[in-house]
Amino acid sequence: MASLISKKKGNQLYYYVVESARVDGQPRIVHQSYLGSAEKVAALVRDRTAPIPLAATMRDFGLSGALWLAAQQTGVFDLLQQLWPEPRSGPSPAHYLLLAAIHRICQPGPKTEVADWYDRTVLQPLWGFPAERFTSQAFWDCFETLAPEQPAPGASDELEQAQLRLPGLWKQKQLVSRRLLGYDTTNFYTYIASTNTQNHLAQRGPNKQGRHYLRQVGLSYVLDGEHGLSLCHHVYAGDIPDVEEFSVALTRMLRMLDQNQIGRDTVTLVFDKDSAALANTLELEQAQVGWIAALPWNQAPAELRERALEQLSTSSSTFLCRS
Numbered sequence: 001m002a003s004l005i006s007k008k009k010g011n012q013l014y015y016y017v018v019e020s021a022r023v024d025g026q027p028r029i030v031h032q033s034y035l036g037s038a039e040k041v042a043a044l045v046r047d048r049t050a051p052i053p054l055a056a057t058m059r060d061f062g063l064s065g066a067l068w069l070a071a072q073q074t075g076v077f078d079l080l081q082q083l084w085p086e087p088r089s090g091p092s093p094a095h096y097l098l099l100a101a102i103h104r105i106c107q108p109g110p111k112t113e114v115a116d117w118y119d120r121t122v123l124q125p126l127w128g129f130p131a132e133r134f135t136s137q138a139f140w141d142c143f144e145t146l147a148p149e150q151p152a153p154g155a156s157d158e159l160e161q162a163q164l165r166l167p168g169l170w171k172q173k174q175l176v177s178r179r180l181l182g183y184d185t186t187n188f189y190t191y192i193a194s195t196n197t198q199n200h201l202a203q204r205g206p207n208k209q210g211r212h213y214l215r216q217v218g219l220s221y222v223l224d225g226e227h228g229l230s231l232c233h234h235v236y237a238g239d240i241p242d243v244e245e246f247s248v249a250l251t252r253m254l255r256m257l258d259q260n261q262i263g264r265d266t267v268t269l270v271f272d273k274d275s276a277a278l279a280n281t282l283e284l285e286q287a288q289v290g291w292i293a294a295l296p297w298n299q300a301p302a303e304l305r306e307r308a309l310e311q312l313s314t315s316s317s318t319f320l321c322r323s
Helices: 038-046 063-073 076-083 093-106 111-119 123-127 136-146 158-172 242-259 278-287
Strands: 002-009 012-023 026-037 180-189 216-224 230-237 268-271 290-293
Touching: 012 038, 026 038, 063 076, 063 093, 063 123, 076 093, 076 158, 093 111, 093 123, 093 136, 111 123, 111 136, 158 230, 158 242, 180 242, 216 242, 230 242, 242 278, 278 290
Parallel strands: 180 268, 268 290
Antiparallel strands: 002 012, 012 026, 180 216, 216 230
């Protein structure tokens, strides 16, 4: 970052524009430009004789830069680089995955717009890759390598490994709470045509945005209750009810807890009534996971349903809360 400083020589102050950076962990001035005395600087401004730039470049560095810094500080980028090593030239799969996520957060849109957007952000000078390396076709080729439609027999799923290893990494950085986990589901409508029989993931179902006439994709996820980090997620067909998806999501969550040596009896899972069914609560009992759920009124004990609303206690019962 550039700043203006003054240096006193004799009885006169002289001004410089300096750029500082850390060298061997210590702040140092790495570049400086002499401006002159205060009178000279004032004359340049008054007479408008200051040098006029021949060109100017504008870059978006706020949110995109913050997300890139967060990916480095949390270890996400290093883990992705371990799973998919950087090639001899050009961006690695880790760059494509991270850029897709950052673009979706900063300026959601199709992959055809990513290259132009990337070229206007601070990521371009930081990464040093030309925008032409992030075309829509380049993303397609990269993602087809990561998750092919027809995976080879016995091939490992690096995306699944990344999801399982990230909680362990965040646990070391004390970014994962062992006490509270939040579970929920959502869906995203698409414009995939009804005549498209190759896509089995996008199906019609109750849509949270009211677009029931469109094919949708479902998403279940588990968040850390303290820091809000996504610990595991699952993408599923849009016609699967939330109550049926819960069993699949629970299996994935238990695998995540066990692999990262987080005791099942140390966490409490919180979810809403859409996933609350007797079969699911029995699975939670067998898994020895604490849970808190909002249940439909018809599943409440009879002695509670018969009371007036004003007489209901705010304290939980063993039927409604198990932790």
